[in-house]
Amino acid sequence: MKLVNEMNRSEIVENIRDRVIESVSQNMYLYGVTPSIGRLYGTLFFNGEPMTLDDMKEELKMSKTSMSTSVRTLMELNMVERAWRKGIRKDLYEAQDDWYQIFTDFFSNQWRKVTAMxxxxxxxxxxxxxxxxxxxxxxxxxxxxxxxDMDKYQYILNYYKWLNAFFDFLNSDELYQVVKKKMDADQ
Amino acid sequence: MKLVNEMNRSEIVENIRDRVIESVSQNMYLYGVTPSIGRLYGTLFFNGEPMTLDDMKEELKMSKTSMSTSVRTLMELNMVERAWRKGIRKDLYEAQDDWYQIFTDFFSNQWRKVTAMxxxxxxxxxxxxxxxxxxxxxxxxxxxxxxxDMDKYQYILNYYKWLNAFFDFLNSDELYQVVKKKMDADQ
DNA sequence: CGGTTTGTACAGTTTGAACTGTACAAACAA
DNA sequence: TTGTTTGTACAGTTCAAACTGTACAAACCG
Structure with missing residues (x-):
């Protein structure tokens, strides 16, 4: 198709990037966030450099208020962190880019909270x-x-105890060794 | 309080049960389901016996249509199974009551689907x-x-491969041994 | 001190998802 | 065959959550 040839290169790269961001954001409901918030995370992740609320608002064409609340949600999930750059007065935020960490943190934080209750x-x-x-x-x-009924309640308690032990394991070093073994087995 | 003494025993037991169901259902959003659907699961779980759509509708005071769609959702999550009893023409459903199985199935099914996409x-x-x-x-x-950008994409791919190996591990026997060890360490 | 910038609280609006009732198709009964 | 029962498709309604704009408090600037 001719059109593609006429697009300049950074536009193409940009489009490809947007598609990936869209794909990632569409599936972040597993972390309990909306596609909008997922898109914001993706934007921060690929931007690399920290961004201000106004940057985000500009990039995603959304209200500043939305950016403010969304970024808070992402911070609670340990997916975004505050950043500082000298000479910049506005608040800066950058993506936590260690996805393994995000994954294990999610369980430790969110699931543990729920099981405790x-x-x-x-x-x-x-x-x-x-x-x-x-x-x-x-x-x-x-x-x-x-x-x-009491038997059922006891069963539930045992299950939650087991779950918590599982989360302990997720936070331990063993995790990586055990999974590494599985990965090698896959090949 | 006098009132409590006047309640008959099965009413008290019922109230306690409802509170647990409510608590469980409130937190089933981690599995991506609404409180209503969670309540339905809880009802089936504590009822023990399989139920018909009309039983559920009656118990939860909701429309039959809702019961129908909710139960389908729960079946897709392997949280509910069809049941048969001779002499009963209506469709019967019962709760999958192995919560360990539900937990690991959830990852294998839902997360794998998403990572694949x-x-x-x-x-x-x-x-x-x-x-x-x-x-x-x-x-x-x-x-x-x-x-x-390519480096980031490669990073994502490696992460997803790791995740899939992790899910393999979840489905393996090793899981129970490893977590058992953690549980003993907890005491 | 007043003037400016920045983030967020809050009220109002929009949007989508949950839920209902009806209407019908499929299965069964006689 | 006709009559009945049962589950679900579909259209409409209700409700909650996402999002916006305004208005303001806090921080900074001169």
Missing amino acids: NMKAVRQSLNELTRLMDDPELSESDRELIQT | NMKAVRQSLNELTRLMDDPELSESDRELIQT
């Missing part, structure tokens, strides 16, 4: 049922019914 | 840039610019 709720429920079981007037059939 | 896009981009680099008229500065 759930464990609390389940532990409390387990306690309340235990107290209920103390009642000597309880019929045998009631007892069985409650026990069924 | 991204890899495709990045590979294509890398190819196109390689072809662009063949042009002998390319200035040195253009070359460097393109090379910077």
Whole structure:
């Protein structure tokens, strides 16, 4: 097609880059963020240099407010960090570009938070049922019914304990050795 | 409080159960599902017995259509399975109650799908840039610019390969041994 | 001190996703 | 065959989240 030949080279490179950013951002819902926020991360990642809110607003054609809130979200996920350059008064942000780190951090931070909350709720429920079981007037059939629930709660607790151990493993050095072995096996 | 004493026992047990279901469902956004769908899963999990769409509709006070689409979503995530009981004409569904399995399946299925798509896009981009680099008229500065992008694409590809090896590990027996070790260390 | 720049709180708007009700197709019953 | 039951497609509605613009507080400048 003639048009392509008429495009100047940096335009072509830019288009290719945009396609990759789009692809990455479309799939960042796995991290619980919207495509817009994903696009912002991609932009920062490929820009290399830190950017100001106004840079981002300009690049993505969105409001400054959106850029402000989006960049905060990315910071909470350890995907973006503050940066400083002397002589620049505006806040600067740059992409955390270690994707392995981002991946493991995500679990340690987000998932652990959630499991902790759930464990609390389940532990409390387990306690309340235990107290209920103390009642000597309880019929045998009631007892069985409650026990069924208690067994489930115990199962959930064990699972969460296991999950947390798994996250410990994710943060350990072993991870890389173990996965390396799998990679070599793949070849 | 007097009220509590007046509640009959199964009501109390029910309330405790609902609280746990709510807690679990609130946090199932990590699996990319809404609280409603999470609540449906929780209901099926604690019900034990398989349920029909009408059972669910009744239990959750929602439309049958919602139950139908929600249960499909849960099936795609391997969180719910079809069940059969003789004499019952309606479709029956029961919760997959092995949470370890659900967790590892989630990665194998959802994340792998996403990485595969991204890899495709990045590979294509890398190819196109390689072809662009063949042009002998390319200035040195253009070359460097393109090379910077190509390095990033290569980095992404390596990361995705690593991720896939990690998912292989998740599906392997090793996982349980390795995590077991961490759990014992925790005590 | 007043004047300027920068980030964000907040209210309002837009957009998309969740949810509902109806209408129908497929499966079954008689 | 006709009548009934069951699941889902589809159109419409409702609701929540994303996004914008304005207005202001905090920091900086002279």
